[in-house]
Amino acid sequence: MGIDLPVLWFLIIGFALMMYVVMDGFDLGIGILFPFVRARADRDSMANSVAPVWDGNETWLVFGGAALLANFSLAYAVILSALYLPLVLMLLGLIWRGVAFEFRFKADDAHRLFWDKAFAWGSYIASFSQGVALGAFINGFKVVNGEYAGGALDWPTPFSVFTGIGVLIAYALLGSTWLVMKTEGVLQRRMRELARLIAVALLLAITIVSVWTPLTHARVAARWFVLPNLVLFAPIPILVLLASWSMWRTLTRNTHAAPFLHALVLVFLGYTGLLVSIWPQIVPPQISIWQAASPPESMGFTLVGALFVIPFILMYTSWSYYVFRGKVRAGEGYN
Amino acid sequence: MRSETTRYAIEVPYLGSLILTHSLHGQFPGLKQFPRQDRPNSAIVFWTFRLMVGLGFLMLLLGVCGAWLRWRGRLFESRRFLRLVTLMGPTGLIALLAGWITTEVGRQPWVVYGVMRTAEGVSNEPVLELSTTLVAFVAVYCILFGTGIRYMLRLVALGPEEGTGEQRASAELVCSRRPARPLSAAPDGRVAH
Numbered sequence: 001m002g003i004d005l006p007v008l009w010f011l012i013i014g015f016a017l018m019m020y021v022v023m024d025g026f027d028l029g030i031g032i033l034f035p036f037v038r039a040r041a042d043r044d045s046m047a048n049s050v051a052p053v054w055d056g057n058e059t060w061l062v063f064g065g066a067a068l069l070a071n072f073s074l075a076y077a078v079i080l081s082a083l084y085l086p087l088v089l090m091l092l093g094l095i096w097r098g099v100a101f102e103f104r105f106k107a108d109d110a111h112r113l114f115w116d117k118a119f120a121w122g123s124y125i126a127s128f129s130q131g132v133a134l135g136a137f138i139n140g141f142k143v144v145n146g147e148y149a150g151g152a153l154d155w156p157t158p159f160s161v162f163t164g165i166g167v168l169i170a171y172a173l174l175g176s177t178w179l180v181m182k183t184e185g186v187l188q189r190r191m192r193e194l195a196r197l198i199a200v201a202l203l204l205a206i207t208i209v210s211v212w213t214p215l216t217h218a219r220v221a222a223r224w225f226v227l228p229n230l231v232l233f234a235p236i237p238i239l240v241l242l243a244s245w246s247m248w249r250t251l252t253r254n255t256h257a258a259p260f261l262h263a264l265v266l267v268f269l270g271y272t273g274l275l276v277s278i279w280p281q282i283v284p285p286q287i288s289i290w291q292a293a294s295p296p297e298s299m300g301f302t303l304v305g306a307l308f309v310i311p312f313i314l315m316y317t318s319w320s321y322y323v324f325r326g327k328v329r330a331g332e333g334y335n
Numbered sequence: 336m337r338s339e340t341t342r343y344a345i346e347v348p349y350l351g352s353l354i355l356t357h358s359l360h361g362q363f364p365g366l367k368q369f370p371r372q373d374r375p376n377s378a379i380v381f382w383t384f385r386l387m388v389g390l391g392f393l394m395l396l397l398g399v400c401g402a403w404l405r406w407r408g409r410l411f412e413s414r415r416f417l418r419l420v421t422l423m424g425p426t427g428l429i430a431l432l433a434g435w436i437t438t439e440v441g442r443q444p445w446v447v448y449g450v451m452r453t454a455e456g457v458s459n460e461p462v463l464e465l466s467t468t469l470v471a472f473v474a475v476y477c478i479l480f481g482t483g484i485r486y487m488l489r490l491v492a493l494g495p496e497e498g499t500g501e502q503r504a505s506a507e508l509v510c511s512r513r514p515a516r517p518l519s520a521a522p523d524g525r526v527a528h
Contacts, residue, residue, distance in 0.1 A: 081458045088468045092475055099479045106486050152464045 005300065006293040009071040010282065012306060013064050018271050020060035022174070022264060027054040029175015031097055031123020032168060034116060036194060042187045043116060047101065049182040049328040053320055055098070059313060070302045074146055074292040075282040081148040082141045083133045086155055090129035097122025124168065131167025135160025138213060138220075138277070140284035159212060166205040170267060173198045177259040180251075182328050195259055196251050203244045206270060210237065213277060219285055220277045233276055240269050375443040383433040383440070390430040397423055 027050040037043055069076045080087065100118035107115050136155035141148055176195040180188055214221035224233060247262035282289045293299065397420065404410045411417075442448065446456040 077458070081460060084458075084460055085464065085468070088471070092471060095475060095479070099483070103482060103486065147459060149459075152461050 005296055005303065006071075006289040008303070009067065009293075009299055010280075010289045012310075013067050013071070014275060016060045016064035016067065018268070020057070020064060021271065022267055023057035023060065024054075025171045025267065026050070026174035026178040026260075027057060028097075028123045028127045029171040029173070029178065031119050031175075032127060032172045033175050033179070033191075033194065034120040034123070037187070037190065040112075042190075045183055045187060045328050046179060047104065047119075049179060051101075052324045053317075054101070056317060056320065058094070059317075063313070067302070067306065071294050071299050072282055072289065072292040073294055074287065078141055078143055078146075078148045078283050078287070079137065082150060083136060083155060085152060086129040086133045086136065090126050090133070093122045093124075093126030093129060095122075097126060127168050127171045128164040131164035132156065132160045134167060134274075135163030138163070138217065138274070138284065140217075140286075143283060143286060159216065162205075162212070163209060166202075166209055169198060169202045169205050170270070173202050173263050174260070174267065177263045180255075181257045181260045184327055184329075192251055192259075196248070199244065199247055199251065199263075202266065203240075206240060206266075210273070217277075223277055223279075236269055236273050236276065240266065240273075243269065373444065375441050380437055380441045383436045387430045387433040387437060390426045390433070393423065394426065394430075 030046050030050055033046070034043060037046065065076075068079075097119050100115045100122055104112055104115035104119060132155060135157070139155075139157060139159060142150040142154070173195060176191045176198055179191040180195060183191065214224055223229060243262055243265045247259060247266070250258040250262060278284055280288045280290070282292045400416060400419075401410060404413055404416055444452050444454070446453040
């Protein structure tokens with residue numbers, strides 16, 4: 001067989017999840033930043049900057065989930081059972097903020113504040129739950145006979161709570177730099193200041209996770225700190241430092257799109273670091289992508305569909321971003 | 336259900352065979368040929384299916400009535416018709432739910448037909464966890480749909496925009512927050528330049 005289907009599908013799912021993290025990341029970030037902006041006109045601008053694109057961003061989460069079910073059903077069954085509570089919390093948060101987002105445009109002034117709060121709370125809960133789920137995933141799951149054998153409350157650990165906070169910070173950085181790109185004037189200046197603080201916090205969080213993970217997870221330490229790997233993967237931490245430094249420079253000058261692009265690079269590097277740590281496990285610590293793979297017939301069949309549909313998603317997504325490029329001005333909805 | 340008979344049946348020959356096997360004389364197994372433990376709850380499926388189809392026919396009838404009234408030039412005058420249209424408002428959703436229940440109940444007791452029973456597909460999650468989250472979902476949906484319905488009713492009470500052309504354009508400047516579709520994120524197609 002020419003191509004290794006499990007590897008290919010692992011990469012596709014990894015790509016879909018990264019697209020999700022990047023794209024829903026900045027619009028969840030808008031919600032995270034809501035409490036730091038008081039003026040109603042500014043909040044409207046913030047919401048309007050993502051209104052045309054935000055609900056398309058969740059396509060990637062659905063795609064990743066469905067692809068996981070079809071191609072790694074074992075991993076799907078174990079991970080979703082183990083992370084049932086944080087994932088349900090995430091869904092409730094996403095539903096809550098999505099609806100609040102629409103209602104705040106419709107509500108009268110008396111209720112608007114309530115929906116603003118609901119939007120922020122939903123965003124915090126969804127982002128934090130995603131981070132906690134990520135931490136619990138790195139911690140690994142207890143599996144017996146192909147079924148999740150741990151308890152319903154195995155997921156909250158100090159480590160997973162910290163990754164929850166880390167994801168909140170990462171999304172806040174994506175959101176604030178997105179707004180630096182999409183807004184002007186007072187709001188843009190405010191976001192530039194916030195982004196500087198958040199960037200420092202994120203670098204701190206990345207450092208702590210990078211130390212904490214190998215200290216408590218021997219298999220991760222064994223991946224990074226043996227000789228060929230140490231050199232091979234050295235570019236990742238070095239690039240993180242370079243990107244942070246370069247981002248700081250763009251945030252102290254009058255730039256628009258550059259900080260957001262830097263934030264994307266940082267998220268991409270963090271994500272790559274994660275993949276290096278867990279590869280080739282799909283259910284850490286024991287089950288590899290080959291052990292969890294569906295029969296090649298299923299993988300090949302779904303691959304045809306995926307190769308057909310992914311270019312279309314990418315096309316319409318980039319088209320909508322292209323159409324709504326440029327700055328959002330006060331009082332302007334999308335038309 | 337217990338006596339395995341259908342009272343008051345209207346029978347259409349050949350049609351079922353045509354839909355399921357694409358030929359006039361094809362045979363497909365009837366419910367009674369399956370062992371009892373492999374059958375779905377036929378009372379539920381019986382009624383939800385008929386509810387769906389009945390509402391579908393009512394919708395068709397409504398369309399025909401509308402076309403007739405339009406032809407007679409009384410489409411917007413007939414109070415009885417307009418009242419009927421209002422009443423028919425929610426039937427799309429009801430028919431959809433009935434159809435969904437028909438397929439989901441109708442495929443029981445299998446989750447993967449012939450391979451895995453629904454009972455075998457259940458995860459090990461504790462009952463407490465599942466019931467808590469179910470209650471949470473129901474509560475959140477009640478709050479959100481309740482509010483959504485309130486906003487929609489308010490839009491309905493506002494009534495459609497009247498007038499055409501210039502009249503309408505100037506009206507839009509005054510009241511530009513009424514959307515062309517309910518619950519859209521931003522006012523549609525109305526950007527004040």
